[in-house]
Amino acid sequence: MKTGKIFGGLFAAAFALASGYAAQAQTVLRIGMTAADIPRTHGQPDQGFEGNRFTGLTMYDGLTGWDLSSAEKPSVVIPGLATEWAVDAADKTKWIFKLRPNVKFHDGSPFNADAVVWNVQKVLEKEAPHFDASQVGVTASRMPTLRSARKIDDLTVELTTAVPDSFLPINLTNLFMASPAHWAAKLAAVPASVTDAAQRSAQAWQAFAADASGTGPWKMTRFVPRERLELAKNAEYWNAARVPKVDRMVLVPMPEANARTAALLSGQLDWIEAPAPDAVAQIRQRGFTVHANQQPHVWPWQFSFVEGSPWLDKRVRQAANLCVNRDEMKELLAGLMVPAVGSVPPGHPWWGNPAFKIRYAPDEAKRLMAAAGHSAQKPLKVKIQTSASGSGQMMPLPMNEFIQQNLRDCFFDVELDVIEWNTLFTNWRMGAKDATARGSNAINVTFAAMDPFFAFVRFVDSKMAPPTSNNWGFVNDPEFDRLVSVARTTFEAAERDKALAALHARIVDETVFLWAAHDVGPRATSPKVKNVIQPQSWFIDFSPVTMD
């Protein structure tokens, strides 16, 4: 008996030691996000692309995904949960997607065509029991032409669009596949006292968000609203090359840049997004690494083309673009920007080599302005609406004031109308003719440029004028409409890229924007963090990251 106790004790001690060792051996990557709250976890994250980065692409996959394996070239769309896809040759509104076999959700249920149909219904079919209005906003407009999904067999699904649309595979990177079986289990657990079907569904989604299930490389293990989200590596992830190297990842919302920086420097976090620009030198000095790379992101002035706008004269638009000293602006931002010479950078498949070369050429700008009838004595008055802060806006006030100073040299008299970010964002939908523009003839709202619809179409297609979409300045040019149509209906990838390149070249030649900067998505990591690949993307793959 006594011997048994001794052995039992020894065994327990050995087990405790072993567990202690195992616990010690676990690697944990602690990340401070710029988000003020954990982005929604039910599969369609909010908080823009930061949401997709942290609670979308970690726990979930789409039918298509992004290649984030290289820092050297722009990220492109690659197969995700679909291995291949093709548009129907006879009816260009129908697409056939072949699904990846043997993929399982985190709850163990299989991923198949039924799951795809279910996930399309969650945002598009109001009558579906699992339809969730809160997911519609962040999904539907990212795939504006998608209408329905139909199962052909377990591993084949047909998607239908309203009009022929070659952008669909790119759009689908934003539709994350949540587990229908897991949701059904959450629905079954809703108390019987809740009888209203919509309420039951909402409660099931709420429970799902607290205990999510996707197919991604990370599994949710703990969720403390507004404080932290803990993920563990999915050792059974379908893509063996992307099984995370780190055991656990902890995501902490921390909206204040100085707080994030302090948390990194004090060793509380291993990785922070967007460190305080003033602290970048100190961060580097103390042995931490600052990662940055050009993002598909544009910091512009979007011009108004409505009657009476001073930007209707192309010479004026070109002069403004030639008068901004982007290199000095980069110095102002501690190097954390890339000068923009178009919506996508040279070398991008959609660049198209425009004839008008954007650069700093103030003398040429002055000549153009003089030809348009302006001088130092007779400056051109322009009014720009912007915000004091906001997601993706970088440092809007110093940047706008810098441009204001630059343009003064080229006979512009710039008035800034600074309003609150969400109000500016709302006004963006209303258009230059609306009272909310308050007489502004340009608006400064940053945008993502990784999807042709978001990067180009919504700004220049005349059908996208308010209230439909973001053609704030009412660009109405048949040639733009034709180029958009060609790009949308060109289904071979290389040809579609050529069509998009032609569209982009014309956007630059017609100088629809004043292009100032691309963001570089700065993030800082502790010396313990290794193998970080910062792609030319809004997103990043946490799978290859290791910890010493």
Added chain:
Amino acid sequence: MLQYLLKRLLYAVPIALGVSLVCFLMVHIAPGDPLVSVLPADASLDLQNQMRAAYGFDKPLPLQFALWILRALSGDLGVSIATGRPVAAEVWRALGNTFMLAVLAALIGFILGGLFGFVAGYWRDTWIDRVASGLSIVGVSLPHYWMGMVLVIVFSVQLNWLPATGAGPGGSADWAWDWAHIRFLILPAVTMSVIPLGIVARSVRALVADILSQEFVDALKAKGLTDRGVLMHVVKNAAPTGLAVMGLQLGYLLGGSILIETVFAWPGTGFLLGNAIFQRDLPLLQGTILVLAMFFVTLNLLVDILQTWLDPRIKRA
């Protein structure tokens, strides 16, 4: 006393209603779209209308207010647009966190503030007064978020003694009263205590100085009362006003500080309010403001009652 209590309680009802109406209107009058956090930039008009109907924003404002207040009376503050979680649960969690922070900040602020004030008032116009008053003026004048940053730089970044941000190593869901958790409270609580410290010290000093200059103190001394006895009389006379000042300060502390809670990523009501404003999450904003306002009304009521109990002359006035 009972009649006074009932009267004060009755007064609180229209105040509460008025506050509800003001906070409801305040967030509705502000420009911008309440659905901005769930609607993308290029949301079509159809989609916008559909979402507005889903969240009930298509109804007339008076009807929206009536429905909101009716639901609030039963404890339902609606659902956060940004997170889909019930607002009441969000506010409740945040209140718990702010409560911890406020109580510790109040303890530090009231004890040190009371002490500084009393010492400065009792030995007025001496070097002790000048030092204590100087410290309290610094407390009132210092931008507290700046002081928070300085504390973080010194104690977290340079010395690595205390954590810079957060509410515990594992989040507040499993808060424990151990050093691993309490250390997260120290820097934000010290930062937060600076304001009440300064205000309480200034008020108590003025109060004590005023009481000491009154005739009854001379009379007490003439009667041969010891210094300790005189001190007790001063404390008793200063207590009601001191208490009112502290009550008000406690109210402010319990309201949370957007700046301090943001600097320290402390998930309290200030942090919640900041998030709600940032995301323009109307139900969350309204719910948080309402709960905080009700909290303030109740706290004022309690302070009034306590003051009356301590000094019955107030009731007669």
